[in-house]
Amino acid sequence: MTNEETKKDFIREMVAKDLAEGYCSVPITRFPPEPNGYLHIGHAKAICLDFGLAQEYAHLGAVCHLRFDDTNPCKEDIEFVNSIQEDIRWLGFDWGEHLYWASNIFDFYYDCAVHLIKNGLAYVDEQDRETMRLQRGDLRTPGTHSPYRDRSVEENLAQFAAMKEGKFAEGAAVLRAKIDMASSNMNMRDPVIYRISYDHHHNTGNKWCIYPMYDFAHPLEDAWEHITHSLCTLEFENHRPLYEWVIDNCPVPAKPKQREFSRLNITYTVMSKRKLRQMVEEGYVAGWDDPRMPTICGMRRRGYPARAIVDFCEGVGITKFNGNTDVARLENAVRGELNTNAERRMAVLKPLKLVLTNVPADFEEEVEVIINPEKPELGNRKVTLTREVWIDRDDFMVDPPKKYKRLSPGACVRLRGGYCMICTGYEADAEGNVTEVRAEIIPGTIGANPPEGIKCKGAIHWVSAKYGVKAEVRLYDRLFKDEAPDANPEGFLASLNQDSLTVITDAVVEPALAAAPNEFLCQFERTGYFVADRYDHSAEHPVFNRAVGLRDSWAKMNK
Numbered sequence: 419m420t421n422e423e424t425k426k427d428f429i430r431e432m433v434a435k436d437l438a439e440g441y442c443s444v445p446i447t448r449f450p451p452e453p454n455g456y457l458h459i460g461h462a463k464a465i466c467l468d469f470g471l472a473q474e475y476a477h478l479g480a481v482c483h484l485r486f487d488d489t490n491p492c493k494e495d496i497e498f499v500n501s502i503q504e505d506i507r508w509l510g511f512d513w514g515e516h517l518y519w520a521s522n523i524f525d526f527y528y529d530c531a532v533h534l535i536k537n538g539l540a541y542v543d544e545q546d547r548e549t550m551r552l553q554r555g556d557l558r559t560p561g562t563h564s565p566y567r568d569r570s571v572e573e574n575l576a577q578f579a580a581m582k583e584g585k586f587a588e589g590a591a592v593l594r595a596k597i598d599m600a601s602s603n604m605n606m607r608d609p610v611i612y613r614i615s616y617d618h619h620h621n622t623g624n625k626w627c628i629y630p631m632y633d634f635a636h637p638l639e640d641a642w643e644h645i646t647h648s649l650c651t652l653e654f655e656n657h658r659p660l661y662e663w664v665i666d667n668c669p670v671p672a673k674p675k676q677r678e679f680s681r682l683n684i685t686y687t688v689m690s691k692r693k694l695r696q697m698v699e700e701g702y703v704a705g706w707d708d709p710r711m712p713t714i715c716g717m718r719r720r721g722y723p724a725r726a727i728v729d730f731c732e733g734v735g736i737t738k739f740n741g742n743t744d745v746a747r748l749e750n751a752v753r754g755e756l757n758t759n760a761e762r763r764m765a766v767l768k769p770l771k772l773v774l775t776n777v778p779a780d781f782e783e784e785v786e787v788i789i790n791p792e793k794p795e796l797g798n799r800k801v802t803l804t805r806e807v808w809i810d811r812d813d814f815m816v817d818p819p820k821k822y823k824r825l826s827p828g829a830c831v832r833l834r835g836g837y838c839m840i841c842t843g844y845e846a847d848a849e850g851n852v853t854e855v856r857a858e859i860i861p862g863t864i865g866a867n868p869p870e871g872i873k874c875k876g877a878i879h880w881v882s883a884k885y886g887v888k889a890e891v892r893l894y895d896r897l898f899k900d901e902a903p904d905a906n907p908e909g910f911l912a913s914l915n916q917d918s919l920t921v922i923t924d925a926v927v928e929p930a931l932a933a934a935p936n937e938f939l940c941q942f943e944r945t946g947y948f949v950a951d952r953y954d955h956s957a958e959h960p961v962f963n964r965a966v967g968l969r970d971s972w973a974k975m976n977k
């Protein structure tokens with residue numbers, strides 16, 4: 419558990435109170451994804467709350483269940499099931515033995531429905547959908563009773579059995595809870611709780627042709643698993659009376675309660691699974707784990723540490739107010755985490771050859787780069803300096819402005835970890851593009867200042883031309899150029915940032931970086947934070963993804 423202060427919210431206060439007052443002795447929560455897509459950062463917020471609570475009360479034996487909410491007939495997509503489990507584990511959470519499938523208890527939902535019928539609390543309605551919709555009324559007008567509402571218990575039992583036996587066509591009959599057609603809460607106006615579908619179900623095949631609706635099944639799943647606190651997002655708030663009605667009127671083994679908190683929304687991002695799927699299927703991104711996607715696997719591939727995602731979710735906090743969180747907060751969490759823990763390395767993204775003309779052709783010297791004397795794990799190391807090195811094109815200018823702190827003819831700059839050197843000349847092609855820079859090192863300046871009268875302007879990073887390794891570097895930027903893509907009148911796709919990916923194929927990295935394991939995270943000094951691509955990186959073909967820049971470049975642009 420990290421910061422107790424940031425973890426005080428109304429849900430946690432409620433759980434503490436429920437324990438003190440004896441509503442429960444051990445909190446049991448659940449995270450109930452529908453296996454129809456990959457998890458995104460919004461899910462991460464729910465995961466941090468559901469699993470986080472269980473961790474906080476682990477001493478009491480608290481657990482958080484992972485429940486696949488698969489009551490809709492469809493083909494199981496094993497890809498989604500596996501990715502959801504992998505992502506939750508990667509975030510640092512564990513359901514232990516508590517993995518559940520909502521489709522495993524179809525018998526229980528069915529028995530509960532029969533129980534309702536026997537108690538005069540549910541009826542089979544054989545009207546068409548449109549008629550039922552018109553009878554619902556609206557916020558100002560009470561609904562009208564269906565002519566089937568007062569069927570006898572026997573008739574309802576027979577018709578519900580007929581539904582189950584496949585005697586009705588899809589849509590020809592539904593089971594409705596008999597609650598209150600005049601309720602001010604539209605969800606209580608005799609909601610449908612069972613419908614007919616002849617689609618194949620991945621778990622039960624064609625055994626069932628009637629399926630419970632979400633509002634009926636969810637409370638029953640919770641009760642079946644003895645969940646104490648069923649936490650969900652605010653749009654379910656006005657479904658809560660129905661949730662409680664189901665719990666109160668069905669033969670349930672436990673009495674869970676539902677509480678709601680605000681969804682996470684992030685600027686410059688779309689979060690709905692439907693839209694994310696559309697981007698994947700229509701090829702706007704390379705897949706669910708494209709590093710620009712707000713999916714957990716996308717962020718992982720981008721180089722966002724799990725810790726940063728959890729910190730971000732905890733920082734946003736649990737409230738009742740739907741807001742739009744600035745994506746810069748997430749990027750800052752990533753930057754903060756990487757600044758503290760990522761090793762430093764050198765890489766040159768736009769290579770320009772620099773020749774040290776006053777050393778022999780076979781010159782080689784091990785120089786030591788000290789990142790932090792107290793934290794050697796941040797990448798204090800030896801690198802080999804050779805006569806020819808690569809520096810970044812942006813670190814040399816023929817005719818620089820006054821405050822330029824890098825290399826230009828006559829200027830003195832230090833090669834990071836090595837000597838101070840003075841630029842003595844350069845070569846350019848017919849168009850005036852600089853093709854090579856020359857400099858002379860000043861002996862005795864490793865770790866020391868140049869002699870009196872020469873001012874060393876700063877240090878630039880470099881990679882030995884002899885030992886450096888060519889690498890592919892993928893520079894990712896925000897996927898959307900507008901703050902609220904969902905609000906674009908031309909549709910969210912019109913907000914796509916056409917420059918969200920730049921691929922550099924001729925970068926040069928320190929030799930050790932080629933040998934780095936996949937997912938190795940580091941700072942390229944003076945450049946940004948990078949990760950060795952989870953899939954494409956290899957010693958033969960190093961590939962690095964930019965997680966985030968050193969500074970928030972969007973904030974600068976907006977000013």
Ligand code: ATP
Nearest residue numbers: 450451452460461463464650651681682689690691
């Ligand atoms: P989407 O709307 O993106 O399709 P969903 O709600 O349909 O998502 P589920 O698989 O049903 O996706 O979600 C599992 C859990 O994650 C639910 O309890 C849901 O409340 C929670 N959740 C989904 N999106 C968010 C979000 N943006 N912020 C917080 N919690 C979320």
Ligand code: MG
Nearest residue numbers: 450451452487
């Ligand atoms: Mg949902």
